[in-house]
Amino acid sequence: MQNDTAMNLPSGSNKKNTVYVAGLAPEVSADQLLAAFVTFGDIIDIKIPHEIHDQSKHRGFAFITFSHPSDAQDAIDNFDLNELPGYQGRGKFLKCSLANPDRFASEGGGSGRFDKAIWATDQWQQAHGEKPRDEVEVEGQ
Numbered sequence: 001m002q003n004d005t006a007m008n009l010p011s012g013s014n015k016k017n018t019v020y021v022a023g024l025a026p027e028v029s030a031d032q033l034l035a036a037f038v039t040f041g042d043i044i045d046i047k048i049p050h051e052i053h054d055q056s057k058h059r060g061f062a063f064i065t066f067s068h069p070s071d072a073q074d075a076i077d078n079f080d081l082n083e084l085p086g087y088q089g090r091g092k093f094l095k096c097s098l099a100n101p102d103r104f105a106s107e108g109g110g111s112g113r114f115d116k117a118i119w120a121t122d123q124w125q126q127a128h129g130e131k132p133r134d135e136v137e138v139e140g141q
Contacts, residue, residue: 015043016069018099019076022061024048025092028084030062036085037064040078041071063099072098 021033037043045065048058057067066072080096083089 016098017067018063018065019072020061020063020097021079022095023080023092024058024060024062024084024094025087026057026060026088027079028058028062028087032084032086033062033064037075037079040066040075042067 014048024033028048030048033046033048035045043064044067045063048062051057051059062073064075066075076096079094081093083093128137
């Protein structure tokens with residue numbers, strides 16, 4: 001399994017089908033999200049990214065990919081600014097929206113624009129005409 005909790009069902013992810021869900025309580029699992037969100041349509045994938053230095057804790061958000069864009073929109077319309085079933089009264093309100101393709105890619109696969117430091121990009125190096133200090137060779141080594 002990957003570094004994040006994932007429930008992979010048939011492949012075929014379209015970002016217009018993927019819902020970003022923020023405001024998750026620390027103990028929420030992929031199974032609980034599946035049970036709550038499956039009422040809106042077939043779910044292809046659920047990803048809950050974990051903390052880099054503590055894999056036992058997730059980061060408080062998830063990406064849920066539906067098979068159809070209309071199902072994703074129904075989930076957003078029904079869960080945005082509402083509480084997850086089983087967590088009512090705790091003050092943890094979900095924020096649901098369509099996933100940002102760049103953020104989704106970087107959280108899931110590392111192919112987005114946030115997968116490396118800004119100074120390591122070709123654009124930054126061209127604009128500043130230099131390499132970062134940690135990449136510059138030191139004489140005598």
